[in-house]
Amino acid sequence: MSQVSMRIWRGDANGGDFETYTVDKQEGEVVLDVIHRIQATEAPDLACRWNCKAGKCGSCAAEVNGKPRLMCMTRMDQLPEGDVTVTPMKTFPIIRDLVTDVSFNYAMAERVPALLPPPMPEGGYRMFQEDVERGQEFRKCIECFMCQNVCHVIRDHEENKAHYAGPRFFIRYAELEMHPLDQNDRRELAQEVMGLGYCNITKCCTEVCPEHIKITDNAIIPLKERVVDAKYDPVAWLGRKIRRGSKRSATDAQVQPAP
Amino acid sequence: MTAIEHSTQVVLGGTRGGPEVSTLRQDRWWIQPVITVAVLTSFVIYATWAAFQKGNYFVGNFGAHELISPFDSPCLTATCGDAQIFHTGLGLAWLPPALLILIFPLGFRMTCYYYRRSYYRAFWWAPPACGVADAHGSYSGETRFPLIIQNVHRYFFYFGLVFNVLLTYDAIRAFHVVGGGWGISVGSLVLTLNATLLWLYSLSCHACRHLCGGQVRSFHDHPIRHKLWKFVTPLNAKHMNFAWASLVVVALTDVYVRLVASGSIRDLVIF
Numbered sequence: 001m002s003q004v005s006m007r008i009w010r011g012d013a014n015g016g017d018f019e020t021y022t023v024d025k026q027e028g029e030v031v032l033d034v035i036h037r038i039q040a041t042e043a044p045d046l047a048c049r050w051n052c053k054a055g056k057c058g059s060c061a062a063e064v065n066g067k068p069r070l071m072c073m074t075r076m077d078q079l080p081e082g083d084v085t086v087t088p089m090k091t092f093p094i095i096r097d098l099v100t101d102v103s104f105n106y107a108m109a110e111r112v113p114a115l116l117p118p119p120m121p122e123g124g125y126r127m128f129q130e131d132v133e134r135g136q137e138f139r140k141c142i143e144c145f146m147c148q149n150v151c152h153v154i155r156d157h158e159e160n161k162a163h164y165a166g167p168r169f170f171i172r173y174a175e176l177e178m179h180p181l182d183q184n185d186r187r188e189l190a191q192e193v194m195g196l197g198y199c200n201i202t203k204c205c206t207e208v209c210p211e212h213i214k215i216t217d218n219a220i221i222p223l224k225e226r227v228v229d230a231k232y233d234p235v236a237w238l239g240r241k242i243r244r245g246s247k248r249s250a251t252d253a254q255v256q257p258a259p
Numbered sequence: 260m261t262a263i264e265h266s267t268q269v270v271l272g273g274t275r276g277g278p279e280v281s282t283l284r285q286d287r288w289w290i291q292p293v294i295t296v297a298v299l300t301s302f303v304i305y306a307t308w309a310a311f312q313k314g315n316y317f318v319g320n321f322g323a324h325e326l327i328s329p330f331d332s333p334c335l336t337a338t339c340g341d342a343q344i345f346h347t348g349l350g351l352a353w354l355p356p357a358l359l360i361l362i363f364p365l366g367f368r369m370t371c372y373y374y375r376r377s378y379y380r381a382f383w384w385a386p387p388a389c390g391v392a393d394a395h396g397s398y399s400g401e402t403r404f405p406l407i408i409q410n411v412h413r414y415f416f417y418f419g420l421v422f423n424v425l426l427t428y429d430a431i432r433a434f435h436v437v438g439g440g441w442g443i444s445v446g447s448l449v450l451t452l453n454a455t456l457l458w459l460y461s462l463s464c465h466a467c468r469h470l471c472g473g474q475v476r477s478f479h480d481h482p483i484r485h486k487l488w489k490f491v492t493p494l495n496a497k498h499m500n501f502a503w504a505s506l507v508v509v510a511l512t513d514v515y516v517r518l519v520a521s522g523s524i525r526d527l528v529i530f
Contacts, residue, residue, distance in 0.1 A: 013274040066283030066390050085283050093273025100276065107269045128479035152386040153400060156393035161271055180477035197407070198400035200379045201372055204389035217465070217495065221372055225413075225469035232410040 001025065004076065006034060008046065009087040012096045019043070020083070025076065031086065032060050032071035035098070047097035055210055058144025062098050063087045068146040068208045089149040102145050104154075108165045111194065112172050117181040131180045137218060138175040140211040141168065147205035147215060153198045164195035167205035167215045174219035177226060187230040190223055199224075281392035288388035295381035298503070302510055306330065306365075309513055310357040315520040316513075317342035318446070321438045324526055326446040328516040329453055329509050331356045333425050344428060364422060364509075367415035372465045373502045375409060413466040423457050430454040446519060446526040453512040456505035463494035463501050 002025045007018045021038045032050055039046050051057040053072045060071040065085050076084070092100035117125060147167040148154065154161050165173070173190050176182050190196040201224075205215045213219075229236045282288070309330050316331040318324065319341040327334065327342050334342040336359060337352040351359065368374050379385050384394035401409050433447035461467060472488025475481045494501075518524045 009277055011276060015274075016276060018278070063277070063283065063390070065285050068390065080285060082285070085285075087278075087283060088276035090275055090277050092275070094276030098276075101273065104269055128477075130478040130485060134478065150389050152393045153398060156386065156395075157398045158271055160398065161269055178476060180479070182476070195400075195402070197402035198398070200375065200385060200400050200406075202376050202380050202386065202389075204386070207389050216376075221465045222469060222473050224410075225466060226474060228410050228413065229474060233413065 004034075005083040006038065007083050007085045008035070008038070008098070010043075010046070010097050011094065013094060016094070016097075018085070027077075029076045030072055031062075031064055031069070031074045031076060031079075031084070034076060034084075035071060035086070047095070047099045049099050056142055058142040058146075058210075061089055061144040061146045061149065063089060063149075068150045070144060070146070070210050073210060089145070091149040091151070091155045092145075102148075104161055105143070105145050105148055105166070105168065108169050108194075109172075111165065112169060112176070113184050113186060113189065115176060115179060115182050116184040118183055125181055127180060131178075134178050135175045137213055138171045140213055141171055142211060143168065144210060146208045146210065150204040150208045151199075152202070152204070153195070153200075160195065160198060163193070164198050165190075167199070167220065169194065170196065170199070170223055171213065171215055171219045174223045177223060185230075187223075187227050191227045191231065196220070196223060196227060282388075282390055284388070284390055288391055292381040292384075292387050295377045298506075299378065299381070302506060305510055305513075306361070309517070310361050311355050312357075312517075313338060313355045315517045316356070318516060318520045318526065319437055323437055323519075324442070324444040324446050324528070325432045325435055325437055326450060326516045326519060326526065327429050327432075328357075328513045329426055329429070329450075329457075330361065330513045332429050333360065335359055344425070344432075360422075363415065363418040367412075367419040367461075368502075368506070370409050370412035370415055371502065372412070373498050412464075413470065416461065416464055416466045416470075419457075419461045419464075423454065423461055426450075426454045426457060443529040444526045445529070446515065448529075449512050449515050453505075453508050456501060456508050459494065460498070460501040460505040462491055463496075463498040465495060465498070467491055468495045 003022050004025050006021045006023060008021065010016055010019045021042050023034055023037060026033075032053060035046065035048050039048075048060065048062070048071070050060040050072065052059070055070050055073040058070070061068060062071050063069070063086070064071065064074050065079060068089065071086070086098065088094050088098045088100045092102050092104060095101050145168060151166055153164050154166060170190070173186050173194070176184065177186055199220055201216050201220060203216045206213070206217070209215055277283070309328070316328040317334070317339075318326040331342070333344060334356045335347045335349050336354050336356045337350045339356055380387055385398065386393045401407055430447070430450040430453070433450040434441050434443060436442055468488065468491045471491050472478065472481060472484035475484055478485035478488070519526045
């Protein structure tokens with residue numbers, strides 16, 4: 001039986017290094033299977049986060065050969081010949097081995113203003129199918145945070161974490177912006193507080209998304225265009241002035257903070 | 260560790276895992292940036308040379324199909340002669356006609372979301388590829404001058420539509436034989452292909468998708484805009500393909516017209 005060398009990052013906040021484990025190749029295995037086999041045989045203290053093993057919980061996100069991947073969805077036989085390198089997600093602080101502290105994302109999630117529907121009309125709220133369908137793609141997000149991890153705005157510039165929400169939350173902003181019942185206006189907030197302008201649309205978030213959400217084309221760019229409507233387009237500004245009162249505007253709308 | 264003041268604290272500066280290297284990728288991630296640099300640099304060099312030419316951009320001699328280079332159309336200066344589709348009275352005989360108008364198609368492509376992705380990666384290395392370190396010590400993205408100007412993309416899109424109408428007129432004119440009659444030549448097909456690809460590139464633009472219907476909150480309340488949005492959305496998915504195809508074809512169209520206009524080749528008449 002042929003073998004494969006797994007170079008796995010071992011360490012914590014005090015430092016670390018690669019350790020190499022040579023394991024047998026078994027047909028049909030994914031990287032997470034091999035990690036579990038190493039845990040069961042050579043390194044019982046190897047830390048890794050996992051849950052569903054079906055690509056739906058997002059827990060086992062790591063970097064395989066330098067690319068953000070879900071370990072449970074990365075087949076060993078699809079990796080090139082040679083050593084396989086497994087490291088924790090680079091953008092977030094390490095806890096131990098392959099486990100990172102992703103609480104940055106939860107902090108950013110709390111900053112998204114909640115849905116603000118109008119007062120309940122008689123008969124209740126109604127949404128139509130075409131409007132429901134629009135946001136469905138964004139709801140596929142499993143919060144693996146690989147898009148956040150690969151985004152160079154925070155991956156290579158730690159200081160930007162203070163004012164940059166990242167692709168996962170631009171999806172959320174876009175979903176709420178496109179919600180027909182929402183009265184909040186997040187355009188100013190997305191640009192000025194959540195750092196939408198930092199995104200230079202290099203589409204890495206879209207490339208790594210395991211749910212194949214078109215993050216850049218369907219969420220970030222539409223959001224950027226809405227910001228242009230609100231801030232940079234004099235014709236749109238004039239239109240708002242003429243129709244003042246009949247349309248929401250970035251300056252008029254009230255933003256309801258998160259609970 | 261630095262904590263920022265906000266409703267929710269974000270803690271900066273924790274120790275990251277993994278080695279301090281620019282990338283652990285083992286594949287040939289550099290191929291895509293190299294190809295982008297090669298194609299865009301070649302185009303810029305050729306377009307710069309072509310823009311400074313004051314001749315060989317129009318074929319209008321008796322019996323030939325009327326062909327005008329897309330780089331020089333609409334031809335607005337005093338030297339244009341029969342290449343003008345309307346007389347502007349601008350003068351400016353010293354100015355190569357392309358220099359007067361090139362800012363519009365150039366601006367449209369420079370601010371295009373797809374080209375931004377390409378040149379930020381290939382030329383600016385921010386980042387060169389996914390999972391490969393950004394080449395810069397600090398990064399402000401499109402939040403300040405000059406890159407904040409990218410937000411004018413939709414205005415270049417509007418100008419682009421005007422150019423598309425004019426280039427479509429040029430394509431129709433290319434079926435006309437000087438001295439009377441209509442027919443088909445390789446030149447007329449080349450100009451038609453060029454105009455078609457430019458329309459596809461413009462209609463697949465993200466700004467176009469937004470203006471068609473993307474900006475509304477409720478599709479149900481705007482059924483016509485919803486239909487327009489549904490029409491351009493599949494085109495938008497192919498925006499990259501149209502961007503490259505139209506870029507290459509517009510350059511080749513210029514080459515073809517110059518070769519015919521200079522007498523190096525004959526415009527082959529099909530019928």
